[in-house]
Amino acid sequence: MPHDHDPDHPHALLPPDPALRVKALETILTEKGLIDPAALDEIIDTYEHKIGPQNGAKVVARMWSDPQFRAAMLDDPMPLLDDMGFYGRQGEHMVIVENTPEVHNVVVCTLCSCYPWPLLGIPPGWYKSDAYRSRVVREPRKVLAEFGVDLPEDKKVRVWDSTAEIRYLVVPERPSGTDGLSETELEALVSRDSMIGTALAKGLKA
Template structure:
């Protein structure tokens, strides 16, 4: 069996130790070699800083709450609809939508790295990528959720989705009570990022 030779060779040690200088050195080297265009970097940052984020996922959830046919289609075959909404792209090529119910609460993690549905939620927050979340939420999800202020009632099951492949999971939180008369646009404002990861619930109206 071939052995993984790269184990013995870590060129990164040649870079300056200070992280910001490491990034700068790599950017400088690659730019000087014509391999990256600094304007493209600005464009990538602007995309994930300002254009793509949890507001996309919130629109999907609010529409699922409001439109039973859309909801059914999203649960069975979401990709054509997501493409139509402009929510297809890198790290969101294969979405599966999982719905919270009175019986089951879903929560998403990537124990092996940091897989996350970028087109719907943007770049993952620091805690999602932390060792504590990655190591613990699979083993003791109820304790971890409590650290987010979410205490699940006994009798409600927890289903933790460990994103080990290129499938990306979006949680649809339960629609809060007292929202029956609300428009889709009003509902969007109740859907938090954490509620779509499963570490929170949708906000109550007026909260």
């Protein structure tokens, strides 16, 4: 873009148009007393620093290690998630879906980008893309293969479509040879993508 400002007195870098529109909304609503700017900073800080897939990984590692906890999570996860402090915005109604040797689960939101924020944080760009949102329903095996997950033909694939009310967390299969590992060590094997279903736990082959 041509830009003819004086290099000795350059003005502040102009943010892109949508950034200015967001600022405009914030200013208008703040002036009307309808929002609290400090609350916005707090929300950003929470999702940038405090909440993320490490929460989901704790849940998975505990389900792998503790059969009673696992059974309870599959039955009614909300009280336990509440106990663990993983309850809140966009995680009010979680359903836990477990991968098995027979079934692989994968999660999408075809409407927009519903996602279990308290357990996984903010969704990655690809989760919000049209390519993923439309294709994973139509051709899940092909999409999974593009993520590097080549499933055997006899394994079923279940695609779960999230809604504003119900969010899903995939529990990947526990890799073999991990019997002696502590929960903390197990957590390190559980990636964000493995809890969406577009990856396996580390050390596991399809």
